[in-house]
Amino acid sequence: xxxxxxxxxxxxxxxxxxxxxxxxxxxxxxxxxxxxxxxxxxxxxxxxxxxxxxxxxxxxxxxxxxxxxxxxxxxxxxxxxxxxxxxxxxxxxxxxxxxxxxxxxxxxxxxxxxxxxxxxxxxxxxxxxxxxxxxxxxxxxxxxxxxxxxxxxxxxxxxxxxxxxxxxxxxxxxxxxxxxxxxxxxxxxxxxxxxxxxxxxxxxxxxxxxxxxxxxxxxxxxxxxxxxxxxxxxxxxxxxxxxxxxxxxxxxxxxxxxxxxxxxxxxxxxxxxxxxxxxxxxxxxxxxxxxxxxxxxxxxxxxxxxxxxxxxxxxxxxxxxxxxxxxxxxxxxxxxxxxxxxxxxxxxxxxxxxxxxxxxxxxxxxxxxxxxxxxxxxxxxxxxxxxxxxxxxxxxxxxxxxxxxxxxxxxxxxxxxxxxxxxxxxxxxxxxxxxxxxxxxxxxxxxxxxxxxxxxxxxxxxxxxxxxxxxxxxxxxxxxxxxxxx
RNA sequence: CGGGGCGUGGCUCAGCUUGGUAGAGCGCUUCGUUCGGGACGAAGAGGUCGCACGUUCAAAUCGUGUCGCCCCGACCA
Numbered sequence: 001x002x003x004x005x006x007x008x009x010x011x012x013x014x015x016x017x018x019x020x021x022x023x024x025x026x027x028x029x030x031x032x033x034x035x036x037x038x039x040x041x042x043x044x045x046x047x048x049x050x051x052x053x054x055x056x057x058x059x060x061x062x063x064x065x066x067x068x069x070x071x072x073x074x075x076x077x078x079x080x081x082x083x084x085x086x087x088x089x090x091x092x093x094x095x096x097x098x099x100x101x102x103x104x105x106x107x108x109x110x111x112x113x114x115x116x117x118x119x120x121x122x123x124x125x126x127x128x129x130x131x132x133x134x135x136x137x138x139x140x141x142x143x144x145x146x147x148x149x150x151x152x153x154x155x156x157x158x159x160x161x162x163x164x165x166x167x168x169x170x171x172x173x174x175x176x177x178x179x180x181x182x183x184x185x186x187x188x189x190x191x192x193x194x195x196x197x198x199x200x201x202x203x204x205x206x207x208x209x210x211x212x213x214x215x216x217x218x219x220x221x222x223x224x225x226x227x228x229x230x231x232x233x234x235x236x237x238x239x240x241x242x243x244x245x246x247x248x249x250x251x252x253x254x255x256x257x258x259x260x261x262x263x264x265x266x267x268x269x270x271x272x273x274x275x276x277x278x279x280x281x282x283x284x285x286x287x288x289x290x291x292x293x294x295x296x297x298x299x300x301x302x303x304x305x306x307x308x309x310x311x312x313x314x315x316x317x318x319x320x321x322x323x324x325x326x327x328x329x330x331x332x333x334x335x336x337x338x339x340x341x342x343x344x345x346x347x348x349x350x351x352x353x354x355x356x357x358x359x360x361x362x363x364x365x366x367x368x369x370x371x372x373x374x375x376x377x378x379x380x381x382x383x384x385x386x387x388x389x390x391x392x393x394x395x396x397x398x399x400x401x402x403x404x405x406x407x408x409x410x411x412x413x414x415x416x417x418x419x420x421x422x423x424x425x426x427x428x429x430x431x432x433x434x435x436x437x438x439x440x441x442x443x444x445x446x447x448x449x450x451x452x453x454x455x456x457x458x459x460x461x462x463x464x465x466x467x468x469x470x471x472x473x474x475x476x477x478x479x480x481x482x483x484x485x486x
Numbered sequence: 487c488g489g490g491g492c493g494u495g496g497c498u499c500a501g502c503u504u505g506g507u508a509g510a511g512c513g514c515u516u517c518g519u520u521c522g523g524g525a526c527g528a529a530g531a532g533g534u535c536g537c538a539c540g541u542u543c544a545a546a547u548c549g550u551g552u553c554g555c556c557c558c559g560a561c562c563a
Binding site: 151 | 487497519520521522523524525553554555556557559560561562563
């Protein structure tokens with residue numbers, strides 16, 4: 001039938017390829033993830049968006065707990081005097097700190113910073129709590145909001161107030177601190193790839209991209225469809241820098257007083273933005289099942305005088321719900337086609353249609369969001385009593401297919417380059433991740449940035465010792481992915 | 487923060503040049519017919535044009551300021 005070939009028309013959002021920015025903003029708003037608020041640069045996270053955030057939180061939190069971390073909560077406000085103790089840190093964050101200068105009608109004698117990150121307040125507390133090597137390590141995470149006075153904002157990717165988690169740990173030795181930093185980096189990579197289905201490059205940051213006050217910063221970097229990289233999680237080895245500034249000392253087994261080694265690491269709701277851009281299509285979001293607030297939505301199809309499908313859907317949904325699936329029944333009085341489009345837009349991985357034909361045959365028709373409407377395999381009909389058995393395979397298949405598509409994109413947009421001119425062209429064209437042997441010199445990175453606005457994303461060890469820097473010809477020290485970034 | 491664009495019922499926008507206190511489509515409400523990829527008919531409701539000040543007999547329309555959003559750049563999770 002010719003109508004089977006008619007394109008799915010999405011009125012709410014523009015095509016993704018034509019203008020990623022416009023698509024992205026519309027998708028976030030129309031899928032009801034966020035709303036703009038009366039506060040500049042601050043969005044409201046709506047229930048569906050919060051559902052996404054909750055799934056991120058659930059998965060990451062479980063991983064934190066499994067690696068021995070505990071949750072705690074620290075104050076939002078930080079006295080200025082505390083903030084000033086770590087010079088590099090202060091300097092790094094100064095331009096984007098928001099201040100409280102008045103309480104009620106009184107002007108404060110000391111300004112209070114609204115935390116842009118919590119190293120300062122947490123380090124101050126650690127100084128009080130840690131006395132002995134027996135108190136170490138301290139492994140604490142906090143789920144919190146932070147504020148950074150941003151000049152340009154976009155939902156999830158950059159907002160003035162955002163939700164994140166920040167882990168802060170203290171250790172007895174440099175080795176343990178580094179070990180922790182890398183453990184978390186791997187934890188983030190695992191989460192990004194196996195839960196968010198977003199393939200990343202993980203590695204060390206260049207000195208220029210390092211967190212203010214850190215000895216070394218590691219990150220995971222994802223690639224967006226427009227060829228720009230998105231830093232999606234960072235893990236910092238702070239060495240003894242913060243321990244010195246905030247006086248975090250302990251008596252070691254050898255009876256000597258030493259500064260602790262601290263780390264900090266964070267993932268924000270920015271990762272949701274990455275997930276949206278990486279997986280979405282012209283019909284809207286495509287949420288990987290593990291992150292989906294709703295894994296499957298039932299759409300009952302009624303006829304006049306025949307609304308049996310509603311009861312059948314409700315009963316089936318209840319069974320699935322008891323079995324641990326996140327499902328919803330859409331009983332609204334809209335046309336089925338209208339509902340299909342809306343749930344497509346909102347990215348629900350599986351749609352379960354049940355109409356009179358299904359009711360008669362005791363079947364359900366499953367449609368998968370990762371396939372196109374014209375794909376013969378988009379829909380399949382299964383026996384109602386086999387839903388709980390079919391759904392897990394289908395969901396995990398969708399999860400895998402979304403990851404595979406994203407992975408293929410990342411790989412096909414990663415360019416191993418030897419030639420200087422080609423390197424500059426690819427960087428300038430926002431082609432993707434440009435992989436070169438690099439000298440690791442700040443001047444060299446600055447030059448590339450000035451010429452192309454690309455910077456290093458992450459670095460990794462060099463295989464061949466004799467290689468020279470593709471940019472400047474100096475001896476290469478590492479391999480580096482260069483890209484423009486968000 | 488620099489350059490550009492925009493702000494009119496819930497949404498998308500017209501009206502602004504040549505001032506005379508608002509229109510369309512979609513959505514919303516009610517009733518009926520429909521319902522397997524964004525249905526149809528009928529009857530309704532809803533805005534004083536982001537905000538402030540100014541010019542004028544009169545401002546959505548002109549001027550100044552301000553707030554917010556989008557795009558490009560610089561800066562940053």
